[in-house]
Amino acid sequence: MGFPVGGESLPAGAPVTVAWSHDDDIGVVQARVWLSTDSGGSWALLAQGAFNQSWGWTVPAGAGTHCRVRVQVLDSVGNLTQTESAADFAVGGASPVDGGLPTRTLTLTQNAPNPFNPRTKISFVLPTAGDATLCVYDVDGRLVRTLLSGHQEAGERTVTWDGDDDRGGRVASGLYFCLLRSGDHSIVRKMTLLK
Numbered sequence: 493m494g495f496p497v498g499g500e501s502l503p504a505g506a507p508v509t510v511a512w513s514h515d516d517d518i519g520v521v522q523a524r525v526w527l528s529t530d531s532g533g534s535w536a537l538l539a540q541g542a543f544n545q546s547w548g549w550t551v552p553a554g555a556g557t558h559c560r561v562r563v564q565v566l567d568s569v570g571n572l573t574q575t576e577s578a579a580d581f582a583v584g585g586a587s588p589v590d591g592g593l594p595t596r597t598l599t600l601t602q603n604a605p606n607p608f609n610p611r612t613k614i615s616f617v618l619p620t621a622g623d624a625t626l627c628v629y630d631v632d633g634r635l636v637r638t639l640l641s642g643h644q645e646a647g648e649r650t651v652t653w654d655g656d657d658d659r660g661g662r663v664a665s666g667l668y669f670c671l672l673r674s675g676d677h678s679i680v681r682k683m684t685l686l687k
Contacts, residue, residue, distance in 0.1 A: 496561055498579025499597040503648055504553035506615055507604035511546045512563045512575050519568045520544050526562040529555050531580055535562060548604070555583040600672040600679040603653075607684040614639070614681075615650045616672050624674040628653060628683070631667050644674075655685055 495511045502508060510525055523543040526535040538561075539547055562576035599617040606612060618624055626640035637658050639651050653670075657663055665687045672679045 495602070496577050496581045498560070498577045498581050500581040500599045501597075501617055501648070502551045502581060502583055502599075502601065503615060503650075504551055504555070504583050506551045506601060507613075508549055508551055509546050509602035509604075509606070510549050510561055510563065511602070512565070513545055520565055521568050522566045523547070524564045525549070526564070527552075527555070528560045528562070529558060531558040532560050532562075532576070551583055553583070557582040559583060598672065598674050598677045598679060600670065600681055602681055603670060603683045607686045609655070609686050611652050611654045612683060613650050613652050614670055615648065616679075617648050618644055618646050618674055620675075621646045622675060624672070626651060626670065626672050629669045629671060630663075631669075636663055636668060653683075
């Protein structure tokens with residue numbers, strides 16, 4: 493399971509991308525995405541279709557602190573594979589691990605919308621106060637835009653990238669990478685700008 497893996501605290505109503513991978517290159521006939529709000533005791537079907545390794549989801553309000561996502565994939569030769577979150581994640585500000593204290597996991601959700609034009613929102617969680625940076629890079633690894641830099645308080649944040657570089661110029665259509673760094677940890681997400 494690529495996301496959510498467990499330990500995250502996702503804001504209710506936030507658009508996120510459920511992501512997974514499968515081992516073969518045989519075409520996906522059908523994928524089913526399920527949600528459990530009781531640590532995997534029971535499951536409710538969220539979506540079904542020919543999704544290939546990701547599905548856009550709006551996090552429901554009131555789902556609680558013991559959520560997991562499961563994905564079942566059926567390929568064109570009849571192989572069924574399944575993956576799910578390795579641990580509970582929370583909806584809102586509570587952590588499934590510590591029963592209400594802020595999450596101890598650095599989290600960067602997939603930007604939304606993605607692809608985007610002309611702007612996109614990027615949500616993240618900082619587990620502790622400290623220096624953090626949120627930057628956008630192009631496919632050649634060049635810094636395009638610094639969205640956040642310096643001392644930050646712990647908690648959830650959302651920033652908007654308007655498709656401009658640090659000099660105020662519009663960037664070209666294409667693939668970009670959003671990098672969140674806090675302490676010794678970093679997370680990267682791909683973003684696509686279409687014009």
